[in-house]
Amino acid sequence: MVLAVPTEHKAYENRVALTPEVVKELCGKGFQVSVEAGAGEKSYLADRLYTEAGASIVHDAAQLYASADVILKVNAPEPAEISCMKRGAVLISFMYASTSPDVVKACSDAGVSAFSVDAIPRISRAQKMDALSSQSNLAGYKTVILAANALGKIFPLLMTAAGTVKPARVVIMGAGVAGLQAIATAKRLGAIVEVSDIRPETKEQVESLGAKFIEVKGDDSIKTEGGYVKDVSSDFLKKQQELIAKHVSAADIVITTALIPGKKAPMLISSDMVKSMRAGSVIVDMAVEQGGNCELSELNKTVVKEGVSIIGESNLPSLLPLNASQLYARNISTFLLHLADSNAFRWELDEEITRGSLITHEGKIVHPSIAS
Numbered sequence: 001m002v003l004a005v006p007t008e009h010k011a012y013e014n015r016v017a018l019t020p021e022v023v024k025e026l027c028g029k030g031f032q033v034s035v036e037a038g039a040g041e042k043s044y045l046a047d048r049l050y051t052e053a054g055a056s057i058v059h060d061a062a063q064l065y066a067s068a069d070v071i072l073k074v075n076a077p078e079p080a081e082i083s084c085m086k087r088g089a090v091l092i093s094f095m096y097a098s099t100s101p102d103v104v105k106a107c108s109d110a111g112v113s114a115f116s117v118d119a120i121p122r123i124s125r126a127q128k129m130d131a132l133s134s135q136s137n138l139a140g141y142k143t144v145i146l147a148a149n150a151l152g153k154i155f156p157l158l159m160t161a162a163g164t165v166k167p168a169r170v171v172i173m174g175a176g177v178a179g180l181q182a183i184a185t186a187k188r189l190g191a192i193v194e195v196s197d198i199r200p201e202t203k204e205q206v207e208s209l210g211a212k213f214i215e216v217k218g219d220d221s222i223k224t225e226g227g228y229v230k231d232v233s234s235d236f237l238k239k240q241q242e243l244i245a246k247h248v249s250a251a252d253i254v255i256t257t258a259l260i261p262g263k264k265a266p267m268l269i270s271s272d273m274v275k276s277m278r279a280g281s282v283i284v285d286m287a288v289e290q291g292g293n294c295e296l297s298e299l300n301k302t303v304v305k306e307g308v309s310i311i312g313e314s315n316l317p318s319l320l321p322l323n324a325s326q327l328y329a330r331n332i333s334t335f336l337l338h339l340a341d342s343n344a345f346r347w348e349l350d351e352e353i354t355r356g357s358l359i360t361h362e363g364k365i366v367h368p369s370i371a372s
Helices: 018-028 047-053 061-066 101-109 124-129 131-150 175-190 200-206 234-249 271-276 321-339 352-357
Strands: 002-004 032-034 056-058 070-075 088-095 115-116 158-160 163-165 170-172 191-196 213-215 222-223 226-232 253-256 282-287 302-305 306-312 359-360
Touching: 002 061, 018 047, 018 200, 018 306, 018 321, 032 047, 032 061, 056 061, 070 321, 088 222, 101 115, 101 359, 124 321, 131 175, 131 213, 131 253, 131 282, 131 306, 131 321, 131 352, 170 175, 175 191, 175 200, 175 253, 200 213, 213 222, 213 234, 213 282, 213 321, 234 271
Parallel strands: 002 032, 002 070, 032 056, 070 088, 088 115, 170 191, 170 253, 191 213, 253 282, 282 306
Antiparallel strands: 115 359, 158 163, 222 226, 302 306
16 A cells, blocks of 8 residues: 655645654555655655655655555645545545535545544544644644743743742633643743633643633533534623633733634634733734634734734644654554555444544545535
8 A cells, every 4th residue: 555645735834744753664564655755844854764764755746646545644635636646545634624625525526535634533542543632732832932932021930139020920711732731831931820711621620730710600502522612602702701801901921722613713802802911911812723712813923913912823733843743643644554554444434433534435425514
């Protein structure tokens, strides 16, 4: 079975689907691996390292797609790239199928079987395949580092002969994987950390990391699925905003992480809330690619509004490309070995992980979230 790793062409993307270390392991299990020339350069992984690991370097992307049994990517290929794949080939990447109808249609038209790693069920036996978590973990860390760099003061309490410097106050909205890593990182740097999450079950995790939980009384409108909030009422969001507004106004840094799969990100920080913050404060909007949690954030820009720096990086894991690629490669290789050996895919269509992540099969749209 020939595995192919193309170069990622999405803007602001520095990751690669497989690292040389993982390529070596897959070659040892009988797979053949082809890597597009330069695919790993932005992750500091030279072509030479791939050839030493047993891969072949291919300079023609169209040839790479046409000759592969399996395409492994971080981001889904463009429809034009998918059209180069041979019928019956397999694609494994992030797809976000419910919001990428053109990619799904291209896979269907090309007779391709496509697996979306963001749709892998979040169950215990799939933890090693959970690319969403591995990448969010890194994003949570990087978010705090970006905020610390933009903030004109230090994080920890500092007592000196010249006087006492008060610790920075950090408010984090959302205690998922990214939020929890942000909490841990901000605490390690010495900040006072407060956290808001509409899921009451996160309170214990937040407090175990030494942060204060800002508790908003829930209601029946909150729906969760796979650890994410699937839906919430506008009334609840208004209640949440009113409670956290005073915490935001006193904060040096606000980090927002709230996402609703398949929908626009909820707006949590209004322009009025930004106005209430001290000059020099920082907001990092981790949901900016899905519309943003802050009313004033701008995609892939850092802007200063009302004296507040608002950071809108859309691809935070890509700012740590070496680590992000290492973890993603391990996720995707574990997933691949669950689905196939070097000779063929097992196609256990009723198996939970396969069923949950398979978007198209031999050209037919099969995932229940989008199948008509």
